[in-house]
């Protein structure tokens with residue numbers, strides 16, 4: 001049985017803004033075990049990054065208020081002091097971001113930055129940290145790491161920089177990795193290599209991973225479970241096979257239909273979910289997706305549906321999902337091939 005590493009329980013993240021308080025994450029719950037990759041998906045503005053940043057409490061403490069629980073190995077991170085949180089970051093839980101340039105310091109060599117991160121979290125000599133930095137660069141597939149360790153971020157390609165970020169994030173062997181769109185800025189070949197790398201490292205360290213992405217291709221590639229978010233809420237959660245084969249929520253079905261599909265030698269016209277995610281100042285009263293949903297009824301407009309467990313491990317937040325599944329459009333992508 002794999003260890004339960006992270007458990008979000010009814011997490012809410014509120015921001016104080018000039019126009020009042022907004023709630024970017026609204027009652028999110030999910031669990032990550034060791035050795036598991038949980039994908040968090042949704043369009044831009046659904047609250048994926050705020051969820052990720054809330055886990056590590058990276059948001060400005062003055063204008064942010066959290067509710068609920070963020071349990072890491074059973075302890076609520078929201079009760080931790082700032083210095084205790086600093087110990088957790090990088091040591092137990094690491095994060096990688098979409099743009100490595102924003103996290104790497106341009107004036108230090110990549111080796112120096114990895115060494116600093118190791119020395120910050122582990123008791124070892126500078127020499128040992130340096131050897132470990134080279135070993136991590138080698139592990140992440142950087143050729144001639146003994147030479148590259150002296151280079152500066154601008155001397156490396158985008159893919160190499162992302163590998164350096166991963167090397168840095170994993171240098172202290174965290175139990176949990178949070179990856180926020182780690183491959184979005186990369187070309188498809190490099191993207192595939194980085195995803196393979198994250199998969200391999202997850203297996204060798206038995207690490208739990210939260211993969212934030214808007215790309216369902218990435219989900220199919222690396223995730224075991226998927227949490228679909230819409231306007232700050234979880235609207236569906238399932239294991240990856242279930243989600244791709246029998247999506248229940250109209251939003252998830254829309255996202256899956258918008259994956260390009262090749263039928264014979266013809267590329268099918270892409271499905272588009274009409275409208276866009278509203279701002280946090282215009283949250284609908286009932287189901288948040290209702291204004292964009294082709295199946296919405298008066299009940300959807302007036303009452304918010306709860307997230308219910310439709311079958312073991314498959315949760316959905318929709319008043320009409322049973323009728324919608326009954327339309328026979330259940331099977332989207334064959335994940336078994």
Ligand SMILES: Nc1ncnc2c1ncn2[C@@H]1O[C@H](COP(=O)(O)OP(=O)(O)OP(=O)(O)O)[C@@H](O)[C@H]1O
Nearest residue numbers: 015017024043044045046047048049050051279280
């Ligand atoms: N500091 C903040 N103050 C107020 N609102 C914020 C703040 N940070 C994020 N938001 C709002 O929270 C909502 C969720 O943002 P978030 O960045 O989590 O979305 P996302 O799903 O990760 O999208 P993307 O893929 O574009 O990053 C958005 O409406 C955003 O404008």
